[in-house]
Amino acid sequence: MECTVLASGSSGNCIYVSNGTSALIIDAGIAKRDIITGITESGGDPSIVEGIMLTHEHTDHVRSANALARALNLPLIATGGTLQAFSSTRQQIKNPPCHIACRYNTTLRVGAFEVTPFAVSHDAIEPCGYSIADGDLKLSIMTDTGIVTPRMMELLSQSDGIVLESNHCPKMLDEGPYPEYLKRRIRGKKGHLSNKMAAECLTELHGSAHTVILSHLSEVNNSPYRAFASSQEALGLDMAYTDLRVASAGIDCSCISRAIRIH
Structure with a gap:
């Protein structure tokens, strides 16, 4: 996959x-x-x-x-x-x-894939992430959420690959140009995961995913370097077993990342 x-x-x-x-x-x-x-x-x-x-x-x-x-x-x-x-x-x-x-939590078959939607916490009507299985391989996609729940962690821990939100650097957001109401929205439980929150999530996974793609980075309140460094530090020795990537905004959208094999 x-x-x-x-x-x-x-x-x-x-x-x-x-x-x-x-x-x-x-x-x-x-x-x-x-x-x-x-x-x-x-x-x-x-x-x-x-x-x-x-x-x-x-x-x-x-x-x-x-x-x-x-x-x-x-x-x-x-x-x-x-x-x-x-x-x-x-x-x-x-x-x-x-x-x-x-x-939510009801698996459906789409082509060759078994897809399980799961709840995320965002200011939308009924938002979800997806856990996508192809045989023994599983990829979970979790962006646009303000919190990480036990159910999310359960699915991520079962995944070979993860696309994980790492939206903002808290310091850059605090000191940045956004109005206060928007900063509160981003920080809120129905907002977006910070670099720190994404890193904490990876720490709890203990390197169980072979591939991690950090995504949905803010162009104003984050940088690819800050997102990568935060998660790299959190992974620690597990970095030896984890292919950590960053899909950043502002790159030619015809192909931000080459095809990354999930194994």
Whole structure:
């Protein structure tokens, strides 16, 4: 199984997961053309995608969801709350894509993958992360959450690869230009994980995941170096067994990361 982060951050998010014969797209927060081009340029194949999984309805995760689903003739898969919120904020279109509602902690098969949605804590209607299994391999994607729950830790501890939010440096956020109400939102229980919180999460996992991709970094309140250094320190000796990567905003969104093998 391979994971390619095509876009990450407040300007847009999109992840391509493939086993070579079947694939998923997680979120569609950048232009349809950029997603299709990014998949192709990173060695993927848009024609094997089985569905578009949405984590929540915020624009940086769903910007081109309808257009992409129609172009590739794919269903949009998300929690019922996300699908309802997404539909209510979009213009009515002819021939809308098929919607498939999923439920927290109920596994569904999408192509070759067994996908388990799980609850996250974010200021959206019914947001989720996804744990994606292909045989004995498992990848968990957890972004846009203000807290880490025991259920999240349970799923992460069972994963070979993790895409984990490391949104902001608390000091940079405190001293940065954002208004206080926005700082409170980001710090809040329905906001975003800080570098410190992501690092604490990795400390508790004790190197159980072979691959960790830090994601959803703020362009204003973080830097790739700060995010990496924080998690590197937390992993300590476990770094010897962990492939730690950073998918940062501001890089050409055609392919932020090359395909990263989950093993």
